[in-house]
Amino acid sequence: MQLRVVVVLGLVSMSLFGCSRFAMDNSSLDYKESKTVAPLKVPENLQMRPQHALYPAPQIDPRALEQAQDFKNAKGNRFDLPRPEAVNATASTSTGAAPSRPQLVQDGNGIPLLKVDGGSSEVWQYVNAASSAANLNATASENSNVMQIRYQDKNYEIRLTPSGASNTVGVYNTDHNFADRDVASEILALIYQNWPA
Template sequence: MQLRFGLTLALSAFSLAGCSSMGISNGSLDYKNTTTLEPVKYPEGSMVRPATPLYPAPTIDPLAIEHAPKLENKHGNRFVLPRPDKAQSNSAADAQQDSTNIGRPQLVRDGNQNPLLKIDGNSATIWQYTLATLSSLNHSIVGQSKNRYEVTIKIDQQIYVLRLTSVGTSNNLAVFNADNSFADQEKAAELLTQIYQNWPA
């Protein structure tokens, strides 16, 4: 009874541990031991179509094989991909770099000919640049939204709302009236041109 229980326990442990942890080969590295086969030979006098390989095997330099990455486990008998730790750190660095890369503003117009300032890059950084530009233009800021990129400014006794909207990495800066309608096109174009000309980046 104890022998049967011990055998069952050992088999259970082996099956739970799996073959990969035991270092048992699964044939995933057999491709390294392949040999070149001779072309197919037909009996003399037989009529056959010429056999041209669809995907001919490339000729690989032995030096390239010698310096190829070792994609195998520590026992050298199973194919294993490297862990993505290094790739994650690179992607984090790229994301940080993307957050500081800001495109040059472009004056554009929408379908209704309302002027917009199109800027590619990180929205938070663009908004900081926008506020800095407004500060340098000495426009009085009446209020600023805490939930979105929106600031209320007063120009020539008129209240305008400057709003940044984003789609992906593309951002549009537009000028609105206090009632959320688009501001007068000439006034909006004048303000956006001032921002464009004094953009810090």
């Protein structure tokens, strides 16, 4: 009776720990031993149209395979992809350096934008300062990258959109659509002209 309990407990523990704990090979590295196979020959009387490989296998230089990175686990018996490195999220949004001088640009639809390189928090501080200097009656919003302004007796929004190390500043109506191109160009020109040196 005790022997059966020990055997059952042993089997359960082996299944819970998994095969990798016991260094069993799962054939995940077999791709390294693969051989090139000749293409399938179809008899002429069965072939209705020309056959082309959809995804032809590239020819790889054997020296490149010798220098390729090896993705084995510590025991060398299983494929093990390395974990990605941690990314410092604050480094991409705040660099501490002064942003670049803005550029007046247009997107593919002809919408005027300001393009500024630098950390988004520093760029946003410069946008606030330029809006204040241009007397745009800026009002802070709950969102840190959106500002309410009043221009020619109408309300607009200025938004900062970060994308990597670059940022774009756009002018929007209160319904979250792009503002009229002429009005947006005038507002962005005011921000550009009052940009802190």
